Amino acid sequence: MAQGVWTIAEQRDGAIRKITYEIVSEGRRLADALGQELTVVLLGSNIKDKAGELGQYGADKVLVCDDPKLDPYTTDAYASVISGLVKEGDPAILLLGASVEGKDLSGRLAAKLDVAMAQDCTVFAIEDGNLVATRPIYAGKAYAKVTFENSFPQMGTARPNVMSLVEPDASRSADIADADFSLDDGALKTKVVDVVKDESGKIDLTEADKIVSGGRGMKGPENYNILEELADLIGASVGASRSAVDAGWRPHSDQVGQTGKVVSPNLYVACGISGAIQHLAGMSTSKVIVAINKDEDAPIFQKADYGVVGDLFDVVPALTEEVKKYL
């Protein structure tokens, strides 16, 4: 019978990514609820020295897959190696992060294993020994509570920034083992030929702790510098509404909403955003929402924890000055 919780670690350039700690923390909680072991699978090249960190976050066992062909990530290579290990190890639960890589990998892996998968979940729980997951659908206009019917492993991905991190415990260590796997060159049909770093150096919106976002009320692309100034100061990334993106003011990658990114920062500051339903859908899991808008009837105020009725061109620069007191 399927036993244990497995999570797939995500690393980039040899560094473990934060989403990995989030799912390892969550995996630990689920393993404890089941009274079973937590195994983390770590794939990459020359990666074994990173396995110890995963033990500190709660892994009982780390399975290391070390191969030059596993760096950088490709769907072919990862899905092939992991599906082999999962079939062999027969875990009850398999968790990944809902990062871009995790979304890409989880779909292929679910299909290879022929199991159901719950994408981008915000809550996992064990009920009667089974995994129950809650996931926003329609970009958060509704939530679905789902479970798995004769489908093992029970597979889910966790939305970045949602699962709480356990405090790493330096006295904890995991049993680290080299995984037994083979990778057939002939099966690898894709190859990463170049990696272009983002020049802004900003944290992606899906992973940002704080976001300052601007909409139609920004009046033009030239005015986003006032948001950039505030964002730089408080360590936020800058987002935009669909109307700002469709007007060509900001790149597509900045769009928050149902046809853009779904974000869950600790702080979301909406400036000159009225709050169309498709925008609200994309940011309603933010922990604290601030709205700055001159229209006091704007729907965004219904969702905001703190609303400022006023002209953003006055309020935002003043706020940039005021926050300096608290940094």
Place this chain on the structure above:
Amino acid sequence: MNIIVCLKQVPDTESQIKIGSDGVSIVTDDIKWVMNPYDEFGVEEALKLKEKFGGEVTVVGLGPKRVTESIRTALAMGADKGVLVTDDALEGSDALATAKAIAAAIKDLEYDVIFTGQRGVDDDQGLVGAAVAELLDIPQLSLITKVEVAEDGNTVKVERPIEGETLVIESSLPALITAQKGLNEPRYASLPGIMKAKKKPLEEKSLGDLGLDASEFGADARKLKILELTPPPAREAGKIVEGETPQEKAAELAKLLHEEAKVL
């Protein structure tokens, strides 16, 4: 170059979502159904490839008869023919079952590239594209914002933005590409296009036509079982920050964010 675009019909993104009395489905009475926005990028990219390399664009949709309307929209944009997989037994199928039906409809067609949207903006699973690729045993390239097919038509180079960087990935063809916003600006159907679309071939296929067993589809065969749907957790409207001037309001807001919300 033969290109297939998979198409889903979804509620318009401006739609309010109401949960039905059964607690596991949504009320569809007032919903305006549209082509999944990410699929529009797939249709557009397929048409661009056809313009460059020649060949045919086939649109494959799945769902009730109303999906015909969205397939006709794609035909009006310039696609050549449509296939609608439709069967009462499909109602309520999960993503894996849906992918099996789509893959069965595609497997006997000629194709070099298959496009799907990166996800449907209804279930937000993002699973069907990957599963179709797996079932057809071809590579998948997901969340793509740029597609460049080599002159000889044997390989493709694509761009996938990930957190903080963009990967340039090369793949053999055939391959399945899932379209992300930023890939292109979908064209509108022209009036002559709409007239022509009415005469373009659109074939309907049932599960039986595809050689599939109906008992493996539908709500009862779901491996991902929906226990309940709920409205999003209510978010109470919070405080309106007081102050006579923008400066006073800003000062009060900064103080609240620091002392009360503790996010600064």
